[in-house]
Structure formats: C-alpha cells, structure tokens
Amino acid sequence: MRLAFMGTPDFAVPALHALHAAGHEIVAVYSQPPRPAGRGQALRPSPVQTAAEALGLPVRTPARLRTNVAEHDIFRSLELDAAIVAAYGLILPAAMLDTPRRGCLNIHASLLPRWRGAAPIQAAILAGDGESGVTIMQMDEGLDTGAMLLSDRIALTGRTTATSLHDDLAAMGARLVVSALADPSLVPRPQPEGGVTYAARLTREDGRIDWGHDAAAIDRQIRAMTPWPGSFTTVDGIVLKIGAAGLAGATVPPGTHPGTVLDNELTIACGRGALRITRLQRPGRGMMDADAFLRGQPVPPGTRLGT
Incomplete structure (x- = not known):
C-alpha cells in the first residue's frame, strides 16, 4: 500500500520498521520538528525521523497542522491508501483525516476505551490494572474515540514498569498494524460507551x-x-x-x-x-x-x- 507514517518517539519506531519490512510504499514520514537537547541544546531529530532517514525515507516536520493549509495540500497530493499514526503528538484536522482511501489508523497503547489520552502506559500501571494492550483504531476528530479494528492484550504484574510495558506494546503495535493493513475484511467496531477513562499528560x-x-x-x-x-x-x-x-x-x-x-x-x-x-x-x-x-x-x- 501507499502509506504515510506519522510518529515521533521511540514507541513508533518498531511500527515504521515493520511496515517498511512488509513491503509497503512509505511515501512520507511525518514527525515533530527537531528539539534542543543536551547540554549544548543542539537541535536533535526525533527517533522516528532518525529511523526514517536511515531507511532512506522522505521526512516532513511541520510544527503545526490544524491551520496549515499548505501542508493539507501536500498531504492530499501524496494519493495515500492509508496513513499510520503512532504517538505523533500533533492533532490531525479533518482535511487530513479524510484524505487517505482507507483513512488514518492509530496505534494506541491501551485497550480502548480505557485510557484515552496522552499517557495510557503509565496510567494503567498507576491504577493497578491487571492488563493493558494495543488498539488499532480508525481515527476521527475526537480524542481517541474512533472505531476499533484490532486489539491485543498483555498481563501486567507487580514487576511491570513503564519501560518494559512501553517496549512490549511498541512491538505489539507494530505487529497489529501490519495485520490490520493486510486484512481488508476487518470491520471497524464502535468503542463501548461505558468504561471510558482518560490519561492526562504527565508532569x-x-x-x-x-x-x-x-x-x-x-x-x-x-x-x-x-x-x-x-x-x-x-x-x-x-x-x-x-x-x-x-x-x-x-x-x-x-x-x-x-x-x-x-x-x-x-x-x-x-x-x-x-x-x-x-x-x-x-x-x-x-x-x-x-x-x-x-x-x-x-x-x-x-x-x-x-x-
């Protein structure tokens, strides 16, 4: 398929590699702009940008999207079958969500509708949940409210840390999103109305x-x-x-x-x-x-x- 990939942190890198290895044509990788880092505050590209450039993929780093009409036009010109989003960090407006033929699919690190929001991995551990997982979701304009395509789960124990769960879910998300793209018979299922929780951004x-x-x-x-x-x-x-x-x-x-x-x-x-x-x-x-x-x-x- 002809894809755009949109992600920023380490969590998204396994999915980018998996999609590339599966033979998809990734025509653009979107990531947040390089940020100052380290003692010298030199600009440092995100983990996704670094991984994409190592694969020889073109990278775009717009600072904003909602009112960026020029970027909407560029995105439309890519003629995408789908866009894959994993912890990108910017909100996609309707002008972009509606552009790919199969829409925009999000790799979300929770069993939706539990832990919508910015920090689902940490929230699951803090709450003492017995399990977590990944949901592949068809994105809409709400906050993690889209219909679900696939999910898988993992047990949490008294030794689970955010680091270990992050790595497990990143690998799980990579596997699931490849499976979701390979199965055109998947029918999006609305999220249950009950059991909705939100994971606020950490400070x-x-x-x-x-x-x-x-x-x-x-x-x-x-x-x-x-x-x-x-x-x-x-x-x-x-x-x-x-x-x-x-x-x-x-x-x-x-x-x-x-x-x-x-x-x-x-x-x-x-x-x-x-x-x-x-x-x-x-x-x-x-x-x-x-x-x-x-x-x-x-x-x-x-x-x-x-x-």
Whole structure:
C-alpha cells in the first residue's frame, strides 16, 4: 500500500520498521520538528525521523497542522491508501483525516476505551490494572474515540514498569498494524460507551512521592514513572530520585510518621505498609543499588524522607 507514517518517539519506531519490512510504499514520514537537547541544546531529530532517514525515507516536520493549509495540500497530493499514526503528538484536522482511501489508523497503547489520552502506559500501571494492550483504531476528530479494528492484550504484574510495558506494546503495535493493513475484511467496531477513562499528560510533579499513601500505590507510582518523569523524594532538602523499590514485610511501629526510615536497608514507612528502596540517585551521581548508595551516603534509621 501507499502509506504515510506519522510518529515521533521511540514507541513508533518498531511500527515504521515493520511496515517498511512488509513491503509497503512509505511515501512520507511525518514527525515533530527537531528539539534542543543536551547540554549544548543542539537541535536533535526525533527517533522516528532518525529511523526514517536511515531507511532512506522522505521526512516532513511541520510544527503545526490544524491551520496549515499548505501542508493539507501536500498531504492530499501524496494519493495515500492509508496513513499510520503512532504517538505523533500533533492533532490531525479533518482535511487530513479524510484524505487517505482507507483513512488514518492509530496505534494506541491501551485497550480502548480505557485510557484515552496522552499517557495510557503509565496510567494503567498507576491504577493497578491487571492488563493493558494495543488498539488499532480508525481515527476521527475526537480524542481517541474512533472505531476499533484490532486489539491485543498483555498481563501486567507487580514487576511491570513503564519501560518494559512501553517496549512490549511498541512491538505489539507494530505487529497489529501490519495485520490490520493486510486484512481488508476487518470491520471497524464502535468503542463501548461505558468504561471510558482518560490519561492526562504527565508532569514532573507526578513523580513526587507522598509517603502518606499506601506502599502498594507508591510502588506502582515508581514503576509507572520510570524513566520519565522519574519518582523522587527529598531528605534535608536534597532530591533523591528513586529508580526501583519493592514492598517490604517489615512491621511499622504504631505512630511512625510516613516517610520514616525504619532500618539500615532503606525500608520506608508508608501510610499503610512499608516499601524498601533498592535503587536511587542523588544529584550529580548515577543511579545505583541501595547498598552501594548507603556506603557513600548513610541514611540512618529515624531519618524522615519528604522533608
């Protein structure tokens, strides 16, 4: 098929490679413009742009689309069978959605209608969902409201992180979108009216740990916020980034203030239960195992985190 591919982050790269390997004619790749990055703030192309250029595919990086009539005309001139969208980051107007013969198909990282919106991977872990997945959706002008073509699911466990789920769903989405294009008999199914939830865009503040929450919720937060924005707490005004933790069976003495260090293994009292920090990082240092951290920076029992 004659396709345009529209995506920006790492999540979209496996789908681009899969469509190319399947023999589709990808006549244009759309990605968000290069952004300043690193200490020198040099412009850095997105992962999708980098992957597309390595494949020898033409790349377009418009900064906006909604009122960009010139870009609408260019898109129309491509004479597409379909456009594939994966975490592109720009809203497609009707003038573009209606152009390809088979429309625009979105690779969405949730089992719709659960977790429409910007951060479905993190939201599923935070909520303690037992499963997640990918939905291939026929796009319309709503926010992830289009009819569904295909979906598949994956179980979530107490060890699932946003990093591992991201990678699993990226591979799943690549497989599903190739299958969707190969099967012209698929009939789009409207999303169920019930069970709609929304996953808001994350901010850095979403990573701040409130030790007054129960240990299981904080564990999910740490796993969901890996790698970005990262979970963090403070001790004596110093920010500590928490890379990994696990539920601890330690008994919390009655009256213990949440955030109190209980032992020499970084077991922390929570609003309910306790959590043991296993990897952490202080400013200017790399992420390290807790025992290595404590050899250089003791955190004695009785220390209060979150202060």
